[in-house]
Amino acid sequence: MVICTSATGTTAPLLLKLDIAPEQTFFDVVRQIMEQEAEASADSVSLSQLNDHLKPEGPLYRVRFFDSTSVDSDPKASYTTDMTLFLLAHPTDTTAARSTVAPLYLQMAYNSLLFTQNRVSALLESLLFLLSTAASHDASHPLGSLPLRTPSQVKTLPDPQADLDWCGFKGAIPDIFSANARANPDSVCVVQCQPEEGQGIMDGPSRGKRTYTYKQIDEASNVVAHALIKNGLERGRHGVRGEKRGDGSLRDGYPQGRRCLLRCR
Numbered sequence: 001m002v003i004c005t006s007a008t009g010t011t012a013p014l015l016l017k018l019d020i021a022p023e024q025t026f027f028d029v030v031r032q033i034m035e036q037e038a039e040a041s042a043d044s045v046s047l048s049q050l051n052d053h054l055k056p057e058g059p060l061y062r063v064r065f066f067d068s069t070s071v072d073s074d075p076k077a078s079y080t081t082d083m084t085l086f087l088l089a090h091p092t093d094t095t096a097a098r099s100t101v102a103p104l105y106l107q108m109a110y111n112s113l114l115f116t117q118n119r120v121s122a123l124l125e126s127l128l129f130l131l132s133t134a135a136s137h138d139a140s141h142p143l144g145s146l147p148l149r150t151p152s153q154v155k156t157l158p159d160p161q162a163d164l165d166w167c168g169f170k171g172a173i174p175d176i177f178s179a180n181a182r183a184n185p186d187s188v189c190v191v192q193c194q195p196e197e198g199q200g201i202m203d204g205p206s207r208g209k210r211t212y213t214y215k216q217i218d219e220a221s222n223v224v225a226h227a228l229i230k231n232g233l234e235r236g237r238h239g240v241r242g243e244k245r246g247d248g249s250l251r252d253g254y255p256q257g258r259r260c261l262l263r264c265r
Contacts, residue, residue: 005064021144083109088104108124122153129147181214
């Protein structure tokens with residue numbers, strides 16, 4: 001596991017590579033992070049040097065944890081990540097002592113094209129629940145048994161131990177999609193967001209749209225399939241990244257920009 005955090009007394013980011021196992025305790029992980037931070041701070045390497053050495057296909061990190069209790073936040077820190085979590089301390093008039101800790105709180109900056117406010121609120125709720133649960137257990141309690149689902153989320157999230165009704169399996173998504181395309185060829189399958197006429201790149205989310213029917217998507221997918229076979233694609237496991245409903249269309253409930261990204265992949 002690789003996480004990005006901040007070095008003590010500076011806004012310079014640190015990349016930490018952690019080896020986390022379910023049997024480790026919460027404090028085992030904290031101790032490992034502190035040791036890795038000390039080692040990384042003693043031999044600091046800039047992100048540009050890491051990029052030149054590793055030559056990654058994408059960004060080195062998407063999420064950053066920033067300790068703002070000892071140094072002011074870098075206002076540009078959240079521009080290069082999809083999500084930045086800031087740890088901050090409430091101002092207090094009490095004289096700081098070795099045994100006292102100022103009240104802490106969390107603040108998050110996130111990419112609203114990828115995450116809705118409800119999704120971010122749920123993430124923060126899970127994080128706070130994990131921390132409070134870990135604090136209420138003995139230090140030797142294994143990390144893997146700490147719950148991530150809050151009581152309110154248990155009511156809405158699927159039960160992983162519930163019967164999945166495999167006997168009622170209706171078929172693979174491509175078969176379901178083809179059946180829907182035959183039954184409802186003129187129904188809207190995809191709504192693609194795009195800038196409307198006169199809208200600039202800095203004018204906020206795209207306000208224009210273009211729709212595609214099931215028939216159009218089915219015909220286009222057949223063209224792609226025949227082209228892949230013609231160019232040597234053989235039978236086997238092949239994946240297309242995206243999030244879909246059972247009828248083969250893209251899942252609702254995501255920000256408009258994210259649905260565009262999913263449809264283009």
